[in-house]
Amino acid sequence: MLQVGKGRVLRIFIVLIFMVFFAGCTTNTLSLEKQNSLQTIKYSKKEFDNISKDAVLEAIKKSFALSNKEKQFQINSYRNHILIQRITLNYFMFSSVIKVENWLFELEQKENKTFVKLSIYKQDRFDENKKIYYEKKYHDILWSRIENLLGLNKKWLSCRGYICSIFSSNEPSKDDYIKDVLISQRKAKLQAIIQKKIEAKKAKIKEDILKEYEAFLDFEEKDEEIKKQDEESIKIKNEFDKLIFNDSKSLKKQKQSDTIDKKLDKIDTKNRI
Structure with a gap:
């Protein structure tokens, strides 16, 4: 008897599941039809x-x-x-x-x-x-x-x-x-933005040009200073530069000669021993 009762309950439960399932499908279909009919x-x-x-x-x-x-x-x-x-x-x-x-x-x-x-x-x-x-x-x-x-x-x-x-x-x-x-306000706003970008671009170009020619301008100024000097001052400066150059060459040769003399002294000392 107990087994029969369990089987009947199981069958009722399955039937209820199918009823709920088909009711859900029917409700969904009706809701779509109702929405389409509006x-x-x-x-x-x-x-x-x-x-x-x-x-x-x-x-x-x-x-x-x-x-x-x-x-x-x-x-x-x-x-x-x-x-x-x-x-x-x-x-x-x-x-x-x-x-x-x-x-x-x-x-x-x-x-x-x-x-x-x-x-x-x-x-x-x-x-x-x-x-x-x-x-x-x-x-x-x-x-x-x-x-x-x-x-x-x-x-x-x-x-x-x-x-x-x-x-x-x-x-x-x-x-x-x-x-x-307003369209007019947006146009004015856009024009202001464009103008601002143009001014920024101009400023950047100007800055790049100044940097590019800064060395050239410095060279021009130095050249003008040289031109202002008299011939005697230029002659003295050139002789002084020449003297410094010759002295540096002479010192270099003297240093090389001293190094050779030291090496020869070492060799001579070894031979005596």
């Missing part, structure tokens, strides 16, 4: 009058940085686009699914406008061709926060519901707001 958009666009592309890029990165306390976002910034990703792992009974959430911003500056296109979508790590797009409200909160950081609106839009698990409500401090956002 009013999603593939992309949204914004135009920023007189705002530079670099300022918009800074505002995008700052808006995600303020919600990145747990280091959940990977921010990949380039010259004309920025891709932010968040990787999530969903566990089931006998499997796991890796999802990648993407925020792709494409930017272009023409004349006095910056054009930005935003796409938000989720991908399966192992099936990147299948994309699940997000609702408009996810776009709205980002645009609102970017505009706030650029000083175009005064309200920092807070998150609501599930969106709070992605974007926190951390409000920016006064140091977080982007400075010199």
